[in-house]
Amino acid sequence: MRVLSVFRALHSKTRPPSQPFISRISRAFSNLQLQNGRPSFGIAFDIDGVILRGREPVGGSQFTLKRLYDDCGGGIPESKRAYELGDLLGVNLLPLQIVQGHSPFKELVNRFRDKFIVAVGKGEPAAVMTEYGFKRVVSTDEYESYFNGIDPLSQYKTWGSKQIFSDKYYVRTDKVQAVFVVSDPVDWGRDIQVVCDILRSGGLPGKKNGHQPPLFFAADDLEYQCKICRIHHDSLKYTSFGKPNPAAFKNAETILKQIQSICYPDTESNQLKTIYMIGDNPAVDIKGARQAGHPWFSILTRTGVFKGRENDFNYPADLVGPSVPSLLISLGGPNITFDELIYNHPLLIYIAPTRDLTEQPRSERKMRFLSVFKALQSKSSRSPSQSHPFISKISRAFSNLQPKNESPSFGIAFDIDGVILRGHEPVGGSQLALKRLYDDRGGGIRESKRAYELGELLRVKLLPLQIVQGHSPFKELVHRFGDKFIVAVGKGEPDAVMTEYGFKEVVSMDEYESYFNDIDPLSQYKTWRSKQIFSNKFYARTDKVQAVFIVSDPVDWGRDIQILCDILRSGGLPGTKNGHQPPLFFANDDLEYQGVFPTERLGMGAFRIALESVFNKIHCDSLKYTSFGKPNPVVFKNAEAILKQIQSMYYPDAEGNQLKTIYMIGDNPTVDINGARQAGPPWFSILTRTGVFKGKENDFNYPADLVVDTVEEAVDFILEKGASVSSMICFWVHYSASYVMESSFVYHNEGKKNK
Structure with a gap:
């Protein structure tokens, strides 16, 4: 669980150098030093949408948190991580008190200590697992480098830098015994492909189907589950850690009690009467607190995901308020002053699982978190003559x-x-x-x-x-969308293809992304990308997208699924309220195809499944689309x-x-x-x-x-x-590999659930 436990901290104007380990982690506990007052209850904040929105404090949260901490100085050493979050919130955090969101993985060291495992995610997931005590661990970036052709789209990823890995002889021959998704994957397409290869083969890509190795998530990711179910005879088996599972809240409660006993040995038997969960996501924060039960008290803010006037219908909170300050004041009640609430009680802050603290100077930061991302490396680099x-x-x-x-x-x-x-x-x-x-x-x-x-x-x-x-059947749609604003998605030059067909107002996904700051929350981790300069199309930021065409296999699955969901659920303009879904067209719906790698590679149909799974989870209506292709x-x-x-x-x-x-x-x-x-x-x-x-x-x-x-x-x-x-x-000639032939089979999905 990615949690940060916070007690009252003493301010210090000098900050010591950061510790290397802390600079790698993503989810964390950090417990601030308490005053002599004994806490009687705790508060749990969800960071994203409650305390911060991106890099900016929201809802008066900075002022509110300032009141949680006085200025009587302490000089406690901090890591860069503690520095970054403390700097954002205006408080000091102790690096020694930081615990990762993936910390439950430590409990599995005895089981997998000497076994070969793969760690997935941004930053340095292999380093995190190594420090936990796992001895034979490689990241997905490194694992991919041992298997030529395992990522069929690697040649479309223009690398800014390549990482050189020391050769581990056992990687090509030994079966992977477990997969750990430590942090948010950056290259969705590559990671889904590689994880599917590992899981369905029994641990060694390129081999026939075998018994699935264990799969562990630091948080719950639906996309992997939906993908494997379509290409393997058994359903995906996995273990996930994180909200809204009540165990996450019970774990946080246990940690608060441990900190309480450390800071106040004479109150070891005392129980926290109440722990307040202040969050903006009913399905995660409020649902989890409700399931956890006593002593959790759920409070819902309107500063993030939730924006309703009344309480949430499915997961009603114990209290609803517009912002953090108003809620903290309301917590005081008739029998306790606000100052007592602020200064004498533990504070627990939940950090959402999709952000990391940056190691860059503050002026260069774009997101809350940033671990060092190591570039993918493929030993099968293609020469210009091979990649036409x-x-x-x-x-x-x-x-x-x-x-x-x-x-x-x-x-x-x-x-x-x-x-x-x-x-x-x-x-x-x-x-x-x-x-x-x-x-x-x-x-x-x-x-x-x-x-x-x-x-x-x-x-x-x-x-x-x-x-x-x-994609030639798209020509038949020129009369319908020829003068309308459309987005073309896929490898190569999808916008050029559509322009030649006669579409006049078309932009590629690469260009469309450039018009919306922070629309791709993982962009800074993608070292394969080179920045393109696009001629400014003034209408792209204001006009609604009238249709989306998946012309060829998407390269950046994570970004494309994110932006497509933004376009489709908003009615055509990301950042606006839900609207009528624009038409969506796929050039084909092939789940798999045979490429260079011994076993099949995932095609456009796999991407469609991932997109549909996510969209149907976040939108009230099911995805509507039309696909062209065999059979x-x-x-x-x-x-x-x-x-x-x-x-x-x-x-x-x-x-x-x-x-x-x-x-x-x-x-x-x-x-x-x-x-x-x-x-x-x-x-x-x-x-x-x-x-x-x-x-x-x-x-x-x-x-x-x-x-x-x-x-x-x-x-x-x-x-x-x-x-x-x-x-x-x-x-x-196959769309997903090098060449293709395809014609005009039309499959139309009217948005029926659970295909």
Whole structure:
């Protein structure tokens, strides 16, 4: 639990140097020195929204807390942490009295002392756990560096600095025995991916499903729970510490009593008659105090989350007030003076779990807390030649190869990722197979860079005119949103894509964030980002967003989920009251895909699940969205139509001819095979074992018409069976990896709960 116990402190104008350990922590107790008066009750403040809003005291809290402490000097040593919070509140805190929010993890040292564990979160979570006594611990930043391709979006993260880790030989081979989420994760996408890999594999990413290692949270994070349930046969098992769990309040009560006995040995048997919980969040502060029961007394302020005129309906507090000063005065009652209340009673301050004290000079600080964030490091750094501009711009695309002169009798649809390519490398004899489909009599047609890149990888010639983006269905919405203010989300240049489609008032998420100070509370921890200079669009700060388009896989999940929730729940303008949700469109809804890493990577569908989970938790209505992509038959019908259009373009005399067969070669039964089966004739499904599917027999739920080991075997089958070797070919290139093909399957969610 992140708690700071505060007794009355003596002011000191000189502050000694900070202790290194304190500079790393995020949640803390700090107990101030009491006067000789014996406390009879305690007060618990929730910091965020009650005492501070960002860096600024609110509701007269600074003046109120000044009255809690006199000026008779003490000279007690303080850490930088105690200095920062004390400086903000105008009081002095003792560094020796600071206890972390993740302090319950200490109780698990006996169980995991010599076992291999991973610590997740901002700052230096591994250092925190090491000081607790855990001997074999690495951070997620370090753990990621041992597994090439485990973060499929790492190449999109422009690093300001890279951290070099000393090699720990056991990391690549030993199973992780437990995962501890010590503080707020910064890179949500990476951390969700890596934690899912650890948990579903039984402790070693890249391996088959195994028994889930224990997972511990310093606070309760819903997103991880929702993610793992969709990709693993068992529900996520985890232990969380923090409000509103009554144990958190009982723990705080115990600590207050311990401090009381230390400061006043002769009152050891005395009980605190009342502990006042002053908070702004009914669902957390008030609910927790109510569940904890006696001696807790709940007080709700209107300075933060809660802004209602009356008491909260679901979790009514014992007392509601506009601000801290008015509430403290009201606590005095007829039998106790305000001065007695201020000077003679313990004070407990809860620090919310999403902030840290900064180590920077006050003039440079932006948030309440800042631990040193160590940059991610990937040993598989990609050279410019390996990471092409084309790859960074597109997600899924059709690419139809130039046919021979004779009229084609059949078509082939390849799923690229896991069938043709794994990352940037051809797999399963795909290069040779494609060579057999195309000779070198290519027509010398001028190619765009996009066609060039994929053509180089596959060693075939592609026509740029035949490339269709996975987000191409968005073109159909230009008539509806062409002149309206929209936000485009995803890797690469999503705003440029939408602008080329004809949308006139479009900004990327990167640009949109730049117009709102502090909208991303974790921005200072993101050392992978480089600041961009955007031309000022005056309307971005004042006009409502009319629609949001997820064009490609988001890179910064945490920031994007935060801002999307701000846009969607406010009715289009972050920082304003709830309004009607603007339309939300996804280019696809693929949960997983096969990338370079041995096991599947999370795709745009996983991001949608995380966004939907958070939004439905914080908003009265469920998320409404429209998604485009496989496996809906419409996608395959659209692909068939495109093949016929190309056929008529090159073979006008064959315009009335129908393609007798279109072969769908894919590695994902749920997406590729399911879609082809639903589409029906002329589609013929072929399942390879080079990607997602690795079974010995056919898939049980979505059996293919044919199962082969590699794409080369599939091509052999097609050429042996086909009446003509001439064929029309299109590629399904995965949005989440390097390339894609996708069409216009439309899935519409009208906001029904519990999907």
